[in-house]
């Protein structure tokens with residue numbers, strides 16, 4: 088598995104484009120990043136020192152990040168906090184599991200992370216190839232969740248629209264965003280490289296990278312919660328199962344439960360994003376309400392081409 092060398096180039100020397108919504112993007116090691124994330128990504132690459140007990144949650148935006156954060160936090164801390172006293176009742180999943188590039192390295196190049204109790208749980212939207220090298224070189228574990236790109240695209244554009252304009256995306260903006268999404272010129276795009284990077288890493292080392300699908304969690308949350316716990320080396324004991332702990336964690340982290348908590352209904356995350364906007368519909372197949380058959384066909388063809396031979400099926 089080869090990692091790119093840290094680039095010392097400045098952002099201005101790299102290819103740049105304007106996103107459909109006017110925000111500037113820069114192409115770094117094959118990944119389109121919002122320009123404002125370039126420095127934090129470099130800082131994370133340079134300074135992050137992974138510990139073998141760390142857990143990293145990786146996702147494309149709108150693939151189930153919030154859900155995975157809540158589940159992993161609950162599974163990993165189940166002996167620290169009883170369910171009825173979990174910090175999830177008073178803090179958003181994003182407050183409990185910070186993003187490397189959007190929180191941890193957002194303001195400081197080299198923050199002190201040593202005193203965070205183990206297991207430290209971080210998240211990222213970075214491509215696998217952009218991850219700090221120490222993440223690969225230690226035994227820390229990576230959990231990736233992907234989502235059908237049709238739903239991920241619709242969820243993302245609705246999220247951006249709700250936060251910027253407070254309503255559903257207008258069809259013209261949707262068309263423009265769609266075109267750029269299909270070209271891969273999209274925040275954290277191309278989606279196929281993002282997904283394949285983690286998929287291949289999972290195939291190469293399944294004990295290090297767990298590959299989950301949003302749709303599988305929707306279909307059978309119990310088996311997926313068990314899978315996460317086993318992957319983390321924290322399997323549920325028979326006693327815990329008999330006590331109904333898996334159901335309690337699944338229930339606490341369900342869409343309805345999290346969405347109805349006061350902390351997730353009000354307030355903002357990352358300075359600008361409404362907490363409530365992280366909980367829209369939580370359904371599989373909502374793309375059919377927004378994309379024309381031709382649009383859907385185009386993404387499906389892209390998926391067929393890009394994922395051909397990978398063994399990855401949606």
Ligand code: A3P
Pocket residue numbers: 146147148149150151152153154238241242243245340341342343345365366367368369370373
């Ligand atoms: P929709 O916009 O399709 O409703 P992310 O957490 O990566 O930002 O992804 C957000 C998407 O996950 C949104 O999808 C949101 O509604 C959904 N989601 C958030 N919490 C969820 C949960 N606990 N269970 C299922 N889906 C959830």
